[in-house]
Amino acid sequence: MTDAYTIKEAAEHTGIPEETIRYYERIGILPRAERKPNRHRVYRPKDLETMKLVTCLKKTGMPLEEMKPFLKLSVGDDISEHPELHDLILEHRAKIREQMDSLQQILDFIDSQMIGIAPEAECGLADQPKRFGFLSLKP
């Protein structure tokens, strides 16, 4: 039993609540976990990595359903057998870039409104009446 974890331990290691891990299994985000004779779930290190990958992808705003193609890949898989993933991942990479741009714009906007230096932080709010023009920010 090299490195076997209970669901509780898996929850602790990944930060994903037990209930949610079971939920993920139910909806097919995680594969049906290995069971002990007493039906209890057993998790291996690679399973924990998969869970962390879910958390990771979630942080980038990817919906659970969209993760499935990425999660289906098993460890040794080669992209040449999954050319569709190449595009998917590039696509998602582009989305992340967009998100970062949005956040940066908003950050610039907040800061400019807060300290009055205004580096034209669009976000479609360039000539917004200074709702935030009241804060003095000490960075």
Place this chain on the structure above:
Amino acid sequence: MTDAYTIKEAAEHTGIPEETIRYYERIGILPRAERKPNRHRVYRPKDLETMKLVTCLKKTGMPLEEMKPFLKLSVGDDISEHPELHDLILEHRAKIREQMDSLQQILDFIDSQMIGIAPEAECGLADQPKRFGFLSLKP
């Protein structure tokens, strides 16, 4: 009439669907809009700006309820009368920074896995078996 917009026009200008604009009014995200004698909503430029601010804050992952304090502020308001907002906005600014860090880490991780340069892009996935170690990325 100085710059009055129908709900349809407001929707076009802000990218927020009509139904959603009405919904925002219902739940108090937007103030009750001015009405024409025929009960139709009328929007002024400042209202469109408020809507854009909602869109903007949404992009940063702020839940609608949390926006209320920011949206309640009217144009000329002074922070000194709303010291609680100063903290709220700084708090949110910190959240945005965190989000950006997360995204950057994931971007680094993807890229490192894709081209094999691996600048140790944590996200809790440093020693993830190379699920993504199959892509050749041309930036």
Place this chain on the structure above:
DNA sequence: ATACAACTTGGAGCTGACTCCAGGTCAAGT
């Protein structure tokens, strides 16, 4: 033997953020 804790299942309930709909009003055009 019995209590207890840690798990199991299947299903119900919840929150946030919409989205849709029925039935009604109103102004303008034919």
Place this chain on the structure above:
DNA sequence: ACTTGACCTGGAGTCAGCTCCAAGTTGTAT
């Protein structure tokens, strides 16, 4: 007078993503 289209209201329905619960099983400790 009548139709059309843009709008109105209040309420119901939808979807994602959990979260909770009841009822049952199993393994260990007293």
